[in-house]
Amino acid sequence: MASVRTYSDLDVAVRSDTSDVGEGPVFDPRTGRLVWVDIYGCKVFEDDLSSGRQTVTEVSMMVGAVAPRADHEGFVAAVADGFGFIADGELKMVDQVLPEPNLRMNDGKVDSRGRFWAGSNDLEFASGQGRLHRWDGESPSVVVVGGLVLPNGLGWNAEDTVMYLADSYANLLYRADFHPEAGDLGRFDTLAETEGPGVPDGLAVDVDGCLWVAMHGGREVRRYDPTGRVVGVVPVPVLQPSSCVFGPDGRLYITSARNGLSPEALARSPLSGSVFVVETGTTGVPVQPFRA
Template structure:
């Protein structure tokens, strides 16, 4: 077991998110974006100025991406979002929404973790929020690309830790309650994935949440319930545990001019008054100096958004 280490804390942004998630670095604006799922809010923090913007949203957003500025639709709908029931283009200032897909119409399920792959496709998974009587693992992982929205994995409870290595030969993904991070052979040209292989198991009492791959090809993962981040070598060895002052870290991003500033979203959801009193920074955005560097965030590819929306409106959901 790797020894616990402390990172240098640069800032703690007091946003008090119920369930902060989906954070990513946007180099063009020198800012990080993230969502508070249950708080129904979007956030943008400029770094290093620490200026914060916040937008209320009509439905819970679990993950999202900015459209490529060269995309003809970007001025009308700057964001692609996974609302709780489905995928849509969205403008946070005007509220304009263009629905693209609602692929899983199951009561009690909602969208959760998602990310853009290095070829510009958008991936997002659905989780079991309110189990049915049969307690089935009915969540799925979906891929949205020029051909539409396609189911890639099924039988999930809480999809998380989605990320790709530098050359896109491997995809990583976890079903959080299993405490296991899986690895899949990935075809960057087609977006197809191979069979699941066990990559790593998180420490006892923790679950894998949001994850990224850093420039050294190590996987950095938020440990829900673990008050820590775990860093795994490409062979699955746990090489570092970074201690945090909160028990529920949710997602991570690396940004800044040198891609060595670590941003960590956190949650207050489910914590008792006593637990919250012991974790005054729960729900904050935590910002650290990271001893390694990150990889450039991929850009979302331009897609035939109007065609996807017409298919959805026509019943091809």
């Protein structure tokens, strides 16, 4: 049985007591800034970690994830109604794929060919209503997988042959064969059934083929090896770590949430909503910008 390593060299990268559901961290190669969102707060944060300067863009609806664009200013965005672009402080809707008021976009990530993948879910997390979408910025988006609950963290292995997906309220981590040229998937099979405390939220993939999964409600980030075994744990000083990303410095940055916590719980975890950073001894699979 594999031993479980504890990663305890944790620090605060961005202190925040205003973000409600910090999510979707990504590094912008154009600026070097850490970019992340507040889903329910309808905000996009850009943090210069060297100076401590933060830029905040308020969006007109819930925003599940953003990603830098390769050849344009601003960001591609998965927002409540579908897909669009954020630039100069404004959201421009392009693909309104979710007009239903009970649905919204959630976490998203760009693949090696520059396509944006994002999950959607029912606001009450009704089973079977979750879907995985793919958008190239030009054609209408397509639903690649349906029948999920709360599709969340996404990632690909270094060889670009496997895609991973967390379905939070199913307590499952999935894997599927990935065909990068066409952007096609094989069948999603279960990599691991996660056990509490907490549910699997956002994730990052390292160059060794392991998944780093934020356990929302579990006070930790877990490292799963390619067979689905837990081989590492990062204790986090808040109840709701929400997602993570590897930075260009090789360290892992972890977002967190305050949403739903009582005043007593917030008093016990005053750093809830902040972003943390930890040394891991590995590096992440590079995350690409959006090509359109």
